[in-house]
Amino acid sequence: xxxxxRLDVYQRAIEFLALVYDLVDVLPRGHADRADQLTRAxxxxxxxxxxxxxxxxxxxxxxxxxxxxxxxxECAASLDVMKLRKLITEERYERGGKLLEGVVxxxxxxx
Numbered sequence: 001x002x003x004x005x006r007l008d009v010y011q012r013a014i015e016f017l018a019l020v021y022d023l024v025d026v027l028p029r030g031h032a033d034r035a036d037q038l039t040r041a042x043x044x045x046x047x048x049x050x051x052x053x054x055x056x057x058x059x060x061x062x063x064x065x066x067x068x069x070x071x072x073x074e075c076a077a078s079l080d081v082m083k084l085r086k087l088i089t090e091e092r093y094e095r096g097g098k099l100l101e102g103v104v105x106x107x108x109x110x111x
Contacts, residue, residue: 021039034078
């Protein structure tokens with residue numbers, strides 16, 4: 001296991017990504033654009049955390065963590081839209097929100 005894979009923030013982001021995969025698998029037809037956007041943003045959170053952990057300078061790492069934080073915020077907005085459109089359950093919305101709150105809080109401390 002690589003060092004970034006042991007980070008709590010990475011593990012939380014992976015957990016959120018797994019939730020996203022479950023969410024998009026059950027979306028009704030006609031919502032492929034929403035599924036794609038949420039999936040890409042959630043995957044970007046994971047990738048940018050990994051990339052940031054692999055950078056040599058603190059500034060480079062912080063830059064990637066800032067991107068990951070922004071992508072996590074985008075994920076939260078996507079969940080809001082899906083909830084508004086009644087595309088996800090309240091339980092999944094709350095679970096996703098809690099995971100993202102943790103990711104954002106940890107990334108904020110890392111920047």
